[in-house]
Amino acid sequence: xxxxxxxxxxxxxxxxxxxxxxxxxxxxxxxxxxxxxxxxxxxxxxxxxxxxxxxxxxxxxxxxxxxxxxxxxxxxxxxxxxxxxxxxxxxxxxxxxxxxxxxxxxxxxxxxxxxxxxxxxxxxxxxxxxxxxx
Numbered sequence: 389x390x391x392x393x394x395x396x397x398x399x400x401x402x403x404x405x406x407x408x409x410x411x412x413x414x415x416x417x418x419x420x421x422x423x424x425x426x427x428x429x430x431x432x433x434x435x436x437x438x439x440x441x442x443x444x445x446x447x448x449x450x451x452x453x454x455x456x457x458x459x460x461x462x463x464x465x466x467x468x469x470x471x472x473x474x475x476x477x478x479x480x481x482x483x484x485x486x487x488x489x490x491x492x493x494x495x496x497x498x499x500x501x502x503x504x505x506x507x508x509x510x511x512x513x514x515x516x517x518x519x520x521x522x
Contacts, residue, residue, distance in 0.1 A: 391515075395468045398437035402429050403463045405487075406456055417456035422482060422496055425464050426450070430478040430500040433466035437476065438514045440504040445475070450498035456484045462495070474511040475503045 389397070402425065412418050427444055434442045456462055462484050469479040478500050485492035506512045 391471070394437055398433050398468055400429050400433040400436060400466045401463055402432070403461065406458050406460045406462060408458050411458045414455070415458045417458075417460075417462070419452065422452075422456070422462075423447075423450065425462070426466075426480045426482065426496070426498060427500065429464040429466040430480055430502065433468060433478050434476055434502040437468050438504060440512065440514065441506075442502040442504055444500055445503050446501045448477075448499040448501070450496065452496050454484060454493055454495040456482075456495050459487060461485045461487055463492070469499065471514055473513055475501055476514055477501050 404425070406417050408415070410417055410421050427447075430444065431442060462482055464480060464482045466478050466480045468476055470477045480498055480500060481494055482496040483492045484495040504512050504514045
């Protein structure tokens, strides 16, 4: 499998409904809940890409473009954006849509960096040992 095929195959989407217990005093999705959702989909995407133990080491510029009201459907989409020796960057977008109207809008986006670890929690090459022919 080539690197690009591995990137394409690792794209990950998770969807949830925003219920009142997910919201703040403005009746919109807690920022922390959105960040947790983004970190979760990032982890799944990265793991699908390299099938190694990963940890999040940083986030880059999370942009909250649109408040997400209670009663919305949200979808987080994660894609591997770049690959380093022991790390990879994953770009995540959260889209919001009304339950009762067509269409969706970009609400949040950001980048997360993950590092691959061995059993001793030491960084290891992300692509080492993979059948990658690029």
